[in-house]
Amino acid sequence: MLDIQNLSKTYADGTRALAGIDLAVAGGEIVALIGGSGCGKTTLLRLVAGLDRASAGSIALDGEAITAPHPGVGLVFQEPRLLPWLTVADNVGFGLGAVARPERRARVAHALERVGLAEHAGRWPRDLSGGQQQRVAIARAFVASPRVLLLDEPFSALDAFTRKDLHSHLLALWAETRPTVLIVTHDVGEAVALADRAVVMRPKPGRLDETVLLAAPRPRDPAAPRSEAAARAILAALDRSLRPVPAEGRAAAPDANWW
Structure with missing residues (x-):
């Protein structure tokens, strides 16, 4: 289990990026983080990845504290970040240096097969489309x-x-x-397609606001009534997340757009 407790992050210039994040994610669960720009979604991911240090609170994986990059935690960025001097297969197997060569080759071949790129193993990243490069990045993370x-x-x-193909x-x-x-996303449809629950974040400072459960079996038809209802629930929660809450607790009109 990934266990995040009372997590906060304040930068050196005084900017409060996150405040009081409490989130428990079970083994095998897919959780989508969604919210307006600047609500701390990427900051939260970087803290979980061990790339940044929290100002307060804790992150633990199966009871082990995460304070630095951890071998049990993989990260896929917005861009593929492939090494141009390595072939597709060598990019996928880049982090498997400690694995015996026959096993490494087998694991890389299997991962490339699963993302539909087995025939491109010997090609260079520059020869691939953007979608194919991102498939390589996903295969590299899973391998x-x-x-x-x-x-x-x-x-x-x-x-x-x-x-949709990459989903x-x-x-x-x-x-x-x-x-x-x-998974951090701005795409409501993506959250509905992939996640077991969507966690909506509120900005300034970033904190968790509402959770929408997504219980329909996968694969999910975006036009199905349950998918459409889930998308509407997330959109409504996003709208509420941008409404300032006065002292008396009533939400005011939003002054920004989540997209």
Whole structure:
């Protein structure tokens, strides 16, 4: 289990990025973090990845504190960040240096097969489309069998058809080992398609505001009534997250857009 307790982050210039984050994510659960720009979604992911230090609070994976990059935590960024001097296969296997060569080759080949790129193993990243490069990045993250996988808007730069295709590849890889997944997204449809629950964040400072449960079995039809109802619930929660709450507790009109 990923256990986040009373997590806060204040930067050196005094900016309060996060305040009092409490979040428990079960093994194998997929949680989507969604909210307006500047609400601390990426900051939260960087803290869980061990790339930044929290100002207060704690992060633990199965009872082990995370204060630095952890071998059980994988991260996929908005852009693929592939090494241009390595082939596709070598990029996927880059983090497996301690694994025996036959096993490494087998794991890389399997991961590339699962993302539909087996025939591109010997090609260079520059020869691939943007969607194919992101498939390589996803395969690289899964091949190390992380217990937690963090995804920071990995499909935001892709067209709708490519994004839907990558959702299928992601879920296929996830189904094999079922790591805990935290995905940051601005796409409500993406949250509905992938997650077990969507956690809406409120800005200034970033904190958790509402949770929408997404219980329909996957794969999910975006036009199905349950999917449409879930999308409406998330949109309503996003709207409420941007309404300042006066002292008497009544929400005022929003002064910003979540997108």
